[in-house]
Amino acid sequence: MLNKFGNKLVVVLICVLVSNGLAVEKPTTPQKTCVTGECHADYSKKNFVHAPVGLGDCDSCHKPMKPEEHTFDFVRKGRDLCEYCHLEQTGKKVVHEPLKTGDCMQCHDPHSSDNKFLLPEKTVASLCNTCHKVTEGFQYLHGPTAVGECTICHESHSADHKGLLVAEHSKLCFSCHVVTQDELTKYEFVHEPAKNDCIGCHNPHGASNPQMIKDFAPYLCYTCHKDIQNAAENSMYQHSVVSEIDGCLKCHTPHASSVKFILKSEPATICMTCHDKPQGITKDEVLPAFTDQIKDKKFLHGPVNDNDCSGCHITHGSKYFRLLAKEYPPIFYAPFSEKNYELCFGCHAKTLVLTAKTNDLTDFRNGNQNLHFLHVNKERRGRTCRACHQTHASNLPKHIRESVPYGIWKLPVGFTKTETGGNCAPGCHLPKDYDREKAVDYSAPQAAKPTQQPSGT
Ligand code: HEC
Ligand code: HEC
Ligand code: HEC
Ligand code: HEC
Ligand code: HEC
Ligand code: HEC
Numbered sequence: 186m187l188n189k190f191g192n193k194l195v196v197v198l199i200c201v202l203v204s205n206g207l208a209v210e211k212p213t214t215p216q217k218t219c220v221t222g223e224c225h226a227d228y229s230k231k232n233f234v235h236a237p238v239g240l241g242d243c244d245s246c247h248k249p250m251k252p253e254e255h256t257f258d259f260v261r262k263g264r265d266l267c268e269y270c271h272l273e274q275t276g277k278k279v280v281h282e283p284l285k286t287g288d289c290m291q292c293h294d295p296h297s298s299d300n301k302f303l304l305p306e307k308t309v310a311s312l313c314n315t316c317h318k319v320t321e322g323f324q325y326l327h328g329p330t331a332v333g334e335c336t337i338c339h340e341s342h343s344a345d346h347k348g349l350l351v352a353e354h355s356k357l358c359f360s361c362h363v364v365t366q367d368e369l370t371k372y373e374f375v376h377e378p379a380k381n382d383c384i385g386c387h388n389p390h391g392a393s394n395p396q397m398i399k400d401f402a403p404y405l406c407y408t409c410h411k412d413i414q415n416a417a418e419n420s421m422y423q424h425s426v427v428s429e430i431d432g433c434l435k436c437h438t439p440h441a442s443s444v445k446f447i448l449k450s451e452p453a454t455i456c457m458t459c460h461d462k463p464q465g466i467t468k469d470e471v472l473p474a475f476t477d478q479i480k481d482k483k484f485l486h487g488p489v490n491d492n493d494c495s496g497c498h499i500t501h502g503s504k505y506f507r508l509l510a511k512e513y514p515p516i517f518y519a520p521f522s523e524k525n526y527e528l529c530f531g532c533h534a535k536t537l538v539l540t541a542k543t544n545d546l547t548d549f550r551n552g553n554q555n556l557h558f559l560h561v562n563k564e565r566r567g568r569t570c571r572a573c574h575q576t577h578a579s580n581l582p583k584h585i586r587e588s589v590p591y592g593i594w595k596l597p598v599g600f601t602k603t604e605t606g607g608n609c610a611p612g613c614h615l616p617k618d619y620d621r622e623k624a625v626d627y628s629a630p631q632a633a634k635p636t637q638q639p640s641g642t
């Protein structure tokens with residue numbers, strides 16, 4: 186009976202010991218040392234022991250209040266307790282919020298820990314993650330983030346750079362991305378945000394998109410380029426490639442290039458990656474391959490020869506047909522107005538069509554009769570330039586075309602040039618000559634030249 190009772194007492198005693206973790210009574214007088222086989226022994230059993238604790242120097246942080254009750258106060262308050270030895274952890278410009286508002290124990294055990302740096306968590310990242318969720322939901326993680334290296338980019342306590350960064354934005358990225366840094370120093374044309382705002386486009390931690398881009402082009406680009414978005418989405422004539430996913434990147438590089446406007450290569454070369462073959466606009470309308478239009482042609486129009494497609498086309502979208510930069514009638518006939526030919530007159534003198542008589546404004550004249558004026562400058566059914574000229578390239582001098590689409594018919598132009606004039610045998614009228622020096626007389630009706638008369642008139 187007694188024995189039994191005694192056993193029970195032992196069990197109760199053990200329970201108390203286990204639940205308190207204390208094997209002995211608290212001392213009520215000052216002790217030589219606080220760490221003995223029975224007291225506070227667990228501090229030194231962890232992998233990492235804080236130096237003063239290891240030395241048994243409990244006084245560096247604790248001082249007795251009422252020895253008889255074994256109560257203690259701290260020798261200093263808050264961060265000062267630690268900063269007494271660990272000088273100024275909050276001395277830099279940007280201070281981590283927890284160090285502003287709280288003490289060091291949010292992230293460190295003052296005595297000892299199984300984890301490096303006396304951290305309460307196994308790794309630095311898992312500590313950070315207790316308060317931050319910077320990688321949640323991302324399919325792609327940045328190399329250093331994926332392996333928990335938060336502190337390769339961030340200071341834990343305070344930093345001289347925004348965002349607690351160890352270095353200024355782009356310098357930080359360049360410290361590992363030497364290839365990108367190389368691009369930016371090597372190439373003449375650098376995209377403005379790539380100079381100092383990598384995170385304008387990349388999420389530094391990870392993203393749902395490859396390459397950690399915040400969004401796919403064009404949406405990524407539209408966040409800053411509203412004007413391009415407007416051209417791409419609201420223009421009367423649109424270029425589908427611009428609004429396609431990754432479309433911008435078919436023509437531009439995101440960072441830098443040796444070509445103006447950070448283009449991937451010379452503009453014409455880029456255009457030819459698609460316009461070397463016919464491209465369908467609608468089911469019924471197919472654009473001819475651009476390369477076929479210039480292949481083996483004797484004469485390339487100046488800007489085409491210079492690979493300057495932008496001289497005439499706005500790639501992102503235009504209010505003019507065929508993405509033209511300025512007005513140019515899409516048709517064979519148009520009532521004359523200067524405005525109709527803004528495109529051509531951007532580079533050529535408009536005077537060539539403005540006066541009926543001239544001796545020098547154009548070579549397309551019969552004596553002093555201006556044949557440009559005659560054909561183009563009419564209130565009704567004025568011929569547009571395309572009636573006679575091929576815009577990109579031609580085998581005939583002065584960019585005269587061999588034929589012009591007229592409904593279903595390829596209407597021939599039949600041009601030959603002479604020293605002082607020329608001869609046309611078009612599908613429009615009887616063959617005619619013009620001569621600048623000895624004007625051909627058309628006052629009397631002329632006989633046709635049957636051999637050059639096109640069929641189907
Ligand atoms: C670097 C300062 C520092 C040193 C050195 C230090 N302590 Fe502490 N101790 C603290 C702080 C701070 C707390 C409060 C912990 C908290 O709030 O989480 C604490 C709390 C305690 C507690 C309360 C229970 C606990 O663990 O939270 C005991 C017991 C204790 N210390 C014993 C000791 C002993 C024994 C030593 C010497 C071997 C010692 N401390 C050395 C800073 C220190
Ligand atoms: C009496 C001086 C002193 C005080 C007070 C002190 N420490 Fe220390 N602490 C040291 C020494 C010494 C080291 C070892 C330094 C070394 O290894 O370079 C150290 C190391 C550390 C380490 C690094 C541990 C590691 O594994 O590398 C951390 C973290 C740390 N202390 C946190 C604190 C915190 C938090 C406080 C306040 C609760 C504090 N210290 C107060 C003296 C002190
Ligand atoms: C938000 C969490 C956090 C807080 C709060 C914090 N630390 Fe740290 N501390 C860390 C992390 C993480 C490391 C280890 C990685 C590193 O070196 O930054 C560390 C490392 C240390 C180290 C060792 C490395 C070194 O810099 O010498 C010391 C000492 C230290 N902290 C002291 C302190 C002191 C003192 C305070 C309070 C003033 C404090 N810490 C507050 C997270 C914190
Ligand atoms: C105890 C909670 C806590 C822990 C642990 C913690 N932080 Fe913070 N951190 C905060 C708070 C609170 C803020 C301020 C509010 C915010 O931006 O979310 C902050 C802000 C930040 C900021 C933004 C600073 C700025 O000025 O823009 C960065 C970067 C940061 N923490 C990184 C870290 C890293 C890295 C770790 C791990 C070493 C970490 N934090 C651990 C609480 C914590
Ligand atoms: C490759 C460098 C790098 C790594 C690694 C990194 N960060 Fe960041 N982090 C940044 C940059 C850059 C910013 C943006 C800072 C700014 O300008 O505000 C940032 C911002 C933050 C912010 C504040 C804004 C936000 O996004 O919420 C927090 C919190 C943060 N990081 C926590 C972490 C944590 C936690 C880790 C580790 C899991 C980590 N970072 C790893 C570079 C990095
Ligand atoms: C500590 C080194 C380090 C720093 C600093 C760093 N990165 Fe990285 N980054 C990496 C590693 C490693 C990879 C993974 C490379 C791989 O998978 O081939 C990577 C991948 C990337 C990728 C994906 C493309 C690729 O090559 O896989 C981008 C984009 C990127 N980083 C941007 C940034 C930006 C922006 C910054 C600055 C905020 C930055 N990085 C800072 C190391 C770093």
Ligand code: HEC
Nearest residue numbers: 355358359362365378379380382383385386396398434439
């Ligand atoms: C205007 C947005 C933008 C900016 C700013 C930007 N990037 Fe990028 N970056 C991208 C896009 C988009 C890609 C993907 C390219 C692709 O898929 O062809 C990319 C790709 C990368 C890659 C993968 C390798 C490569 O070149 O394709 C790295 C690394 C990278 N960026 C780092 C950086 C760094 C470092 C900075 C700052 C100096 C930076 N980026 C600034 C948009 C940007």
Ligand code: HEC
Nearest residue numbers: 374377378385386402405406408409433437439445446447
């Ligand atoms: C964070 C804002 C930002 C983002 C995102 C951005 N850009 Fe830019 N971009 C600029 C700024 C700023 C300039 C320089 C000023 C200007 O021309 O508007 C610029 C200029 C350009 C230029 C003209 C370069 C020159 O040499 O004149 C091109 C082309 C360009 N961006 C293309 C893009 C593409 C393509 C994307 C998407 C992959 C993109 N941008 C995303 C800010 C941005």
Ligand code: HEC
Nearest residue numbers: 403406407410413426427432433435436446452495499500
């Ligand atoms: C088919 C090729 C092509 C595509 C696709 C393309 N661009 Fe361009 N972009 C050019 C060319 C060529 C220029 C040179 C100037 C011009 O022709 O207007 C240019 C110039 C620019 C400029 C600087 C001049 C200006 O007009 O402001 C910006 C900014 C620009 N592009 C952004 C974008 C963005 C954003 C996208 C995607 C939404 C995009 N581009 C898609 C070919 C393209």
Ligand code: HEC
Nearest residue numbers: 422423424425426455456459464465466494498500507508
């Ligand atoms: C990635 C393929 C691609 C590239 C690169 C490209 N285009 Fe196009 N382009 C097309 C397609 C497809 C069409 C058919 C109409 C459409 O879908 O917008 C087209 C149509 C056109 C049209 C006729 C538009 C109309 O509505 O009649 C012009 C003009 C044009 N492109 C000029 C250019 C120029 C100039 C460049 C180079 C700066 C270029 N394209 C680069 C694919 C491309």
Ligand code: HEC
Nearest residue numbers: 453456460472473475488489492493494496497507571576
């Ligand atoms: C001198 C002005 C001018 C230049 C320079 C120019 N184009 Fe054109 N382009 C036009 C005109 C005008 C049309 C409409 C043709 C028509 O319907 O008569 C056109 C039409 C097109 C078309 C639609 C298919 C077609 O032939 O109708 C494509 C594609 C095209 N151009 C591509 C280019 C490319 C690529 C370059 C640069 C190598 C370029 N253009 C340079 C004026 C020009």
Ligand code: HEC
Nearest residue numbers: 485486487488496497528529531532533570574576583584
């Ligand atoms: C961006 C400037 C530019 C635009 C726009 C332009 N041209 Fe030209 N054009 C030139 C240059 C430069 C030459 C001289 C080189 C050559 O013979 O192609 C030229 C030459 C010509 C010639 C031959 C002149 C000669 O004396 O040999 C004709 C014809 C011509 N263009 C017609 C047109 C027509 C029609 C248009 C409108 C559809 C037009 N051009 C739009 C720049 C332009």
Ligand code: HEC
Nearest residue numbers: 526529533537547548549560568569570572573583606607
């Ligand atoms: C009826 C046919 C025809 C039409 C329509 C026409 N041209 Fe011409 N153009 C010619 C001929 C033929 C020549 C060559 C004259 C010569 O050198 O003998 C020429 C020459 C030119 C020249 C070279 C300089 C000169 O005047 O001799 C330019 C520039 C030119 N045309 C621009 C245009 C423009 C712009 C338009 C539309 C506004 C246009 N042409 C309409 C037939 C035409």
